[in-house]
Amino acid sequence: MTPMRTTGSPASSPIPRRTLLAAATAAGCAAALAPSPARAAAPPADPVGRQMRGVWIASVVNIDWPSRTGLDAAAQRAEFIRLADEALARGFNSLFVQVRPTADAFWPSPLEPWSQWLTGTQGRDPGYDPLGFMVEAAHERGLAFHAWFNPYRVSMQADPNALVPGHPARVHPEWTVSYGGKLYYDPGVPAARRFCQEAMLDAVRRYDIDGVHFDDYFYPYPVAGSDFPDDATFRTYGAGHADKAAWRRHNVDLMVREMRDAVRAVRPDALFGISPFGVWRNATTDPLGSHTAAFQSYDGLHADTRGWVERGWLDYIAPQVYWHIGLPVADYAVLAPWWADVVRGTGTELWIGQAVYKSGAAGQPAPWQDGRELTRHLTLNATLPEVGGDLFFSAKDVRADRVGDFAAMRLAHWQQPVLGPLPARLDGGPLPRRPAVEVRRDIGTGEVTLRITAGTRGGKDVPFRYAVHRFPRDPGGRPQGGNSSLVAVIPGGKQAVHVEQDPSGDCWYAVAAIDRVQRQGRLSHPVT
Numbered sequence: 001m002t003p004m005r006t007t008g009s010p011a012s013s014p015i016p017r018r019t020l021l022a023a024a025t026a027a028g029c030a031a032a033l034a035p036s037p038a039r040a041a042a043p044p045a046d047p048v049g050r051q052m053r054g055v056w057i058a059s060v061v062n063i064d065w066p067s068r069t070g071l072d073a074a075a076q077r078a079e080f081i082r083l084a085d086e087a088l089a090r091g092f093n094s095l096f097v098q099v100r101p102t103a104d105a106f107w108p109s110p111l112e113p114w115s116q117w118l119t120g121t122q123g124r125d126p127g128y129d130p131l132g133f134m135v136e137a138a139h140e141r142g143l144a145f146h147a148w149f150n151p152y153r154v155s156m157q158a159d160p161n162a163l164v165p166g167h168p169a170r171v172h173p174e175w176t177v178s179y180g181g182k183l184y185y186d187p188g189v190p191a192a193r194r195f196c197q198e199a200m201l202d203a204v205r206r207y208d209i210d211g212v213h214f215d216d217y218f219y220p221y222p223v224a225g226s227d228f229p230d231d232a233t234f235r236t237y238g239a240g241h242a243d244k245a246a247w248r249r250h251n252v253d254l255m256v257r258e259m260r261d262a263v264r265a266v267r268p269d270a271l272f273g274i275s276p277f278g279v280w281r282n283a284t285t286d287p288l289g290s291h292t293a294a295f296q297s298y299d300g301l302h303a304d305t306r307g308w309v310e311r312g313w314l315d316y317i318a319p320q321v322y323w324h325i326g327l328p329v330a331d332y333a334v335l336a337p338w339w340a341d342v343v344r345g346t347g348t349e350l351w352i353g354q355a356v357y358k359s360g361a362a363g364q365p366a367p368w369q370d371g372r373e374l375t376r377h378l379t380l381n382a383t384l385p386e387v388g389g390d391l392f393f394s395a396k397d398v399r400a401d402r403v404g405d406f407a408a409m410r411l412a413h414w415q416q417p418v419l420g421p422l423p424a425r426l427d428g429g430p431l432p433r434r435p436a437v438e439v440r441r442d443i444g445t446g447e448v449t450l451r452i453t454a455g456t457r458g459g460k461d462v463p464f465r466y467a468v469h470r471f472p473r474d475p476g477g478r479p480q481g482g483n484s485s486l487v488a489v490i491p492g493g494k495q496a497v498h499v500e501q502d503p504s505g506d507c508w509y510a511v512a513a514i515d516r517v518q519r520q521g522r523l524s525h526p527v528t
Contacts, residue, residue, distance in 0.1 A: 049418040052351045052389025054094035060101035064395040069120030073127040091414045094144040103154040107131035111199045113164045123164035142465040142491035146211035149200045155183040180223040187251040188233040211271035218252045219302045248302035273316035276305040290338040294330040309348045316349035324367035340386035351389045360402030374409035417489045420518040432513035432521035439527045452496040463492035463513035471508040479510045479523045
C-alpha cells in the first residue's frame with residue numbers, strides 16, 4: 001500500500017485503504033443476542049454473532065506506525081502498544097499490520113534489508129524485532145495479527161542505486177522495472193515471483209501470525225500515457241498467451257494461488273486473503289461486472305479478483321469499497337450487494353474495506369462530512385448476510401475521527417460484542433476445554449467480578465479469548481448459549497478477570513474459551 005491516494009473520480013483515480021473492529025459490552029440481563037452475520041457456507045447452528053472488525057496499520061511512508069523514522073526502540077514499542085490498546089478499546093478484534101511495504105522487512109530477514117520506515121535508513125537494525133514484538137503484543141490483548149505484505153513494490157523512488165548495497169533488486173537488476181517514479185519487481189519474471197514468495201514466507205514460518213494479507217497492488221496502477229515496460233519479459237515468458245493482458249493476469253494468478261498453497265502448507269490455521277480495488281469490472285465491459293463506471297482491477301491491475309473467489313483461492317476477500325452511497329460512478333449501495341453475490345455459496349468470507357480516512361477530510365463530498373456515512377454503510381451491510389465484517393483504513397484516521405463518523409457507527413452497530421470470523425475450512429477442529437469460573441458480588445454497588453481459570457491440557461492450549469455469557473435466570477447444569485446474552489469478549493490466558501454491573505443482582509454467568517481460530521468451546525458450569 002502506498003501513501004494515501006486521495007481520490008478524484010473512481011473512473012480515473014485509484015483509492016486508498018481500510019480498518020476493522022471487535023468487542024463491546026451489552027446492558028441488561030434479558031438483552032437479546034444480536035443475530036449472527038451468516039454466510040451461505042457457514043453452519044447455521046452457532047448462536048453467537050461473528051464478525052470481522054479490523055483496522056489497517058500502515059507503515060509505508062510512516063502513515064500509521066512508526067509515526068516517523070528515527071524513533072528509538074522504546075518509543076516505537078510504546079507507539080504500537082498505544083495502537084493495540086486503542087484498537088481493543090474501540091472494539092476491534094484484528095490488526096492488519098504492514099510488515100513488508102517496499103521489498104524490505106520489519107523483522108530480521110535473511111533475504112531482505114531492514115525497512116527504512118523504521119530507522120530512516122534502509123538496512124539499519126532498529127535494535128529489536130518489531131514483528132515478533134507486535135505479534136506478542138496483539139495476542140496478549142486477544143487481537144488477531146494479520147501480516148500485510150506488498151508483493152512487488154521495491155521502492156518509492158525509481159533509482160536502484162538508492163537501495164542499500166546487496167539489496168536483491170541491485171544484485172538482480174533483470175528482475176526489476178522502473179515505472180511511474182517507483183521501482184518494482186517484474187511480476188512476469190518467474191525468478192522474481194519466487195523470490196518475493198520466499199521473502200514473505202520467511203515471516204510466515206518464523207512468526208505465529210494469524211493471517212497473510214495482500215492489498216490491491218499487483219501490477220501497479222497505470223500512469224497516464226505510459227504502459228508498464230515489460231515487452232522484453234513478455235517476449236521471453238509470454239508464449240501460449242493470447243495477449244499481454246492475459247499473460248499478466250496469469251502471472252498474478254500464479255502469485256495468488258502459489259502463496260495460498262504455501263501459506264496453508266506452512267501454517268494451516270492462518271488465513272490468506274486479499275483486499276483488492278473495489279471494482280472488478282464494469283457491466284458495460286462485462287455483463288458479470290457491477291453497474292459502475294470506474295477503474296477496473298481486472299483490466300488495470302490484471303487482478304482477476306472475482307475469479308480468485310470462484311476458484312476457492314482465498315479465505316476472505318475484503319474489497320476496498322471506498323465510495324459513498326449514491327456516488328454515480330461507484331455507488332457503495334451497488335458494490336456491496338455485487339460482492340455479496342460473488343461470494344455467495346463459495347466458502348470465501350466477505351469483509352468490506354471502509355474509507356474512514358475520508359470522513360471529515362477536506363475536499364470530500366457532503367456524505368463524508370455529516371458523520372453518518374459509515375453508519376449508513378454498515379446498516380446496508382446488515383441486510384446482506386454474506387457480509388461478515390469490515391476493515392477500516394487506517395488507524396490514525398480512526399483515532400482522529402474528525403466528524404465522529406467512526407464513533408457513530410460503533411454506537412449504532414458495535415454495541416453487541418462478537419467473536420471473530422470462523423471460515424468453514426477451520427470449523428471442524430478440536431474445541432477448547434471449558435474453563436472454571438468464580439463470581440464475587442458487591443451488593444452495595446451491583447458490581448460482579450468473574451475470575452476465570454483455563455481448563456488447559458498441561459498448559460499447552462491456553463485460550464486466546466473468553467466469551468462471557470449472562471443468563472436472566474438459572475440455566476440449569478447444561479447452559480445453552482442461545483438462551484443467554486453475550487456480554488463481553490475479553491483477552492484469554494490461563495487466568496482472566498471480568499468486571500461488570502448486574503443491576504438486578506440475580507443474573508447467572510457462564511464462560512466459554514475461544515481458541516486462536518475463533519472456535520468456541522463448551523460453556524462453563526453456570527454461577528451466580
